[in-house]
Amino acid sequence: MKINGHCHCGSISFTAEADPAKVVVCHCTDCQTMSGAPFRAVLPIAAKDFVLTGSPKVYIKIAQSGNRRAQAFCGECGTPLYATSPDAPAVYGVRLGCVDERAQLPPVKQIWTASSMPWVHDLASLPGVPGQ
Ligand SMILES: [Zn+2]
Ligand SMILES: [Zn+2]
Numbered sequence: 588m589k590i591n592g593h594c595h596c597g598s599i600s601f602t603a604e605a606d607p608a609k610v611v612v613c614h615c616t617d618c619q620t621m622s623g624a625p626f627r628a629v630l631p632i633a634a635k636d637f638v639l640t641g642s643p644k645v646y647i648k649i650a651q652s653g654n655r656r657a658q659a660f661c662g663e664c665g666t667p668l669y670a671t672s673p674d675a676p677a678v679y680g681v682r683l684g685c686v687d688e689r690a691q692l693p694p695v696k697q698i699w700t701a702s703s704m705p706w707v708h709d710l711a712s713l714p715g716v717p718g719q
Pocket of ligand 2: 614616618
């Protein structure tokens with residue numbers, strides 16, 4: 588499916604052709620820290636299907652595997668956008684939170700569950716209000 592994404596301030600945007608069957612929730616500690624959230628949802632997109640407008644800032648992290656990973660984010664508003672290989676980008680791990688169509692892209696798998704928050708699967712049973 589065709590998707591559109593953008594950072595909060597709008598300086599950076601992208602379009603892509605995405606496979607809805609590939610959305611993953613990642614509970615790794617790096618995703619927790621770098622997203623500022625208890626977990627992150629990621630949509631992998633082939634580089635040939637990803638069209639970026641604007642110039643993100645890039646932070647290189649060393650993954651647990653030892654691989655260098657380029658973490659792209661908006662230098663103005665800080666929105667995390669994607670991660671990829673810094674040397675030969677083949678796949679962009681797009682951050683689902685900045686994709687307009689995210690409600691139609693439910694995750695199909697969870698990874699790094701060993702570091703998931705012990706309470707994360709209880710959220711559905713908490714009382715909720717539609718606004719603040
Ligand atoms: Zn921005
Ligand atoms: Zn992760």
